[in-house]
Amino acid sequence: AQRVTQPEKLLSVFKGAPVELKCNYSYSGSPELFWYVQYSRQRLQLLLRHISRESIKGFTADLNKGETSFHLKKPFAQEEDSAMYYCALNPTGGYNKLIFGAGTRLAVHP
Amino acid sequence: NAGVMQNPRHLVRRRGQEARLRCSPMKGHSHVYWYRQLPEEGLKFMVYLQKENIIDESGMPKERFSAEFPKEGPSILRIQQVVRGDSAAYFCASSPPLLADTQYFGPGTRLTVL
Secondary structure (H helix, E strand, O other): OOEEEOOOOEEEEEOOOOEEEOOEEEOOOOOEEEEEEEOOOOOOEEEEEOOOOOOEOOEEEOOEOOOOEOOEEEOOOOHHHOEEEEEEEEOOOOOOOOEEOOOEEEEEEO | OOOOEEEOOEEEEOOOOOEEEEEEOOOOOOEEEEEEEOOOOOEEEEEEEEOOEEEEOOOOOOOOEEEEOOOOOOEEEEEOOOOHHHOEEEEEEEEOOOOOOOOEEOOOEEEEEO
16 A cells, blocks of 8 residues: 655754654655645645755755655754645656655754 | 635535535646645545546545536535535645646645534
8 A cells, every 4th residue: 555654743853953754655666755844824835855856945855765765854953944744655657646644743942 | 926725714514514615726737636634644635637627536535525627717626415524624736737746735725514
């Protein structure tokens, strides 16, 4: 079955600390993986995708096919990073029929 | 570009009534997706539409739910004879025709069934 698992509902860190939001997926083919973010009172928006291998707002994510993981990392968290983060899988290729994880709330304290 | 618009933002219905949720995609976008989010869960894909066509409705419940995206006007997600289990946040996303892998989300409609 195609599934995305985010094991942590809440991740609480202090400003300046490293952050890693975990994402594991279950999919038999070649996955397309994404991270979406939802800041307070804002709509869901794309943060990054594994294909582009880019760094957005200091966040990076590496696809590890052996561990079927796509963890999101940032070396030094900022208070403005506090948000809800969703990992998502596109199993179809082409159009985006996304499968989302349950999300992890990141709280960065001063 | 105003972004994806959804209305109403909040909708309250009694059991047995009909709920109509509207989604206006971004200008120039001809692909629309609907997702449902139950409390404490991630978004679940419901249906993917292009103008006047349903492309993939594999996530739609077999009964009471329908969706359309007419040539003119917004996409409509319609839920007939609502039940308490339909209470959820419903999100719409749109994408342009040549960048179908890039979705832009609306603010969502929160449906509460009493």
